[in-house]
């Protein structure tokens with residue numbers, strides 16, 4: 001019997017290639033890799049053929065901001081939420097991990113704790129995944145080089161509003177963070193210097209960076225006290241006013257000055273407002289050597305605070321005004337914001353119990369990655385499909401050092417693909433979504449443009465409204481990939 005040349009061939013689709021454009025070509029896949037891009041590949045050469053006539057073949061999304069295991073057991077959460085990511089055309093998840101309350105509810109050295117994270121992840125993911133690590137103590141700071149070298153983690157995180165202030169009685173307190181040293185700008189500066197040192201050491205292979213949640217706790221504290229006395233009844237507007245946009249700008253300015261001084265590459269996470277975008281653009285312009293990334297999220301692009309979701313839409317930074325939303329879209333169109341992420345944190349009504357001020361922030365939305373961007377971005381605002389591929393896959397992969405293993409459609413890259421039906425329309429509801437979350441702030445929204453196949457390293461994991469992958473097929477990817485897989489990726 002003649003062996004097929006390809007394990008899988010995608011025929012007759014329009015392939016969306018970052019930095020290149022749209023091409024009517026066939027794709028040939030051998031094992032886990034893309035092996036051919038050709039005007040036409042004979043179906044007889046393939047063990048399996050997917051006919052993508054009239055469909056668009058995107059590189060699988062790299063959802064680089066996720067919180068697996070924040071409110072639920074890590075293995076369970078990875079299983080349900082990476083499964084919902086597969087429905088959304090996401091093939092790689094970048095999840096944040098820190099010690100302290102939530103997640104594993106413990107503190108200590110990452111030498112001991114990170115192997116536990118990997119162990120709980122090992123048999124649970126439908127998608128590939130990476131972790132970003134938050135340094136919480138001076139002792140953990142000494143582990144940075146080991147974390148890059150041994151664990152293959154190239155991105156770190158700092159939360160500016162975790163200074164030791166008791167904002168809500170929960171987040172921000174020393175008990176919550178399980179630390180007994182201050183977590184202030186002095187800590188951040190030392191942290192940046194350590195990340196900068198690692199960046200210098202690995203610079204031939206990739207960028208080692210610090211991702212920063214930019215919000216200023218002192219201003220939040222003052223404004224929250226005021227807003228608690230002056231509630232208007234519109235929960236999301238009140239919450240936004242309690243964390244006004246200028247405090248994001250202030251935090252970004254602080255980050256910029258410290259990063260420039262420490263020579264530390266930074267990523268400005270989930271920018272929510274016009275003020276934040278302006279400050280972020282300036283930081284990037286003033287420090288071209290740091291290659292500063294501006295990130296935005298699906299919910300800051302898709303929701304606005306004049307809508308009546310109530311406290312279930314509470315998230316940090318808050319959902320903003322329509323003007324702010326438009327400013328974010330503009331920043332994507334102009335190329336200032338380079339990545340869009342879900343910041344997925346699977347929550348529940350139970351977890352969100354309490355009033356606006358005491359309930360927990362955050363919710364999930366990874367499954368809406370393509371539908372939201374294709375509807376609100378492509379259809380409504382004319383953002384090109386090529387750009388959608390760049391903000392969902394190429395730039396997240398580049399900035400998080402997964403490129404060229406992930407983030408494009410090229411010979412030798414992992415065969416991670418999302419085949420999209422641009423005409424498919426569906427209404428969002430808890431029932432029609434696949435996360436374990438029992439509510440969604442996107443309830444009732446109609447989106448057009450949904451994945452019909454998701455392919456991870458050559459294997460179909462989602463096939464026309466059915467997840468056909470298995471937990472445990474998803475693999476932990478060490479970064480920078482050009483360091484940890486350097487036999488595979490020749491360094492230039």
Ligand SMILES: [Zn+2]
Pocket residue numbers: 065066067096343
């Ligand atoms: Zn987050």
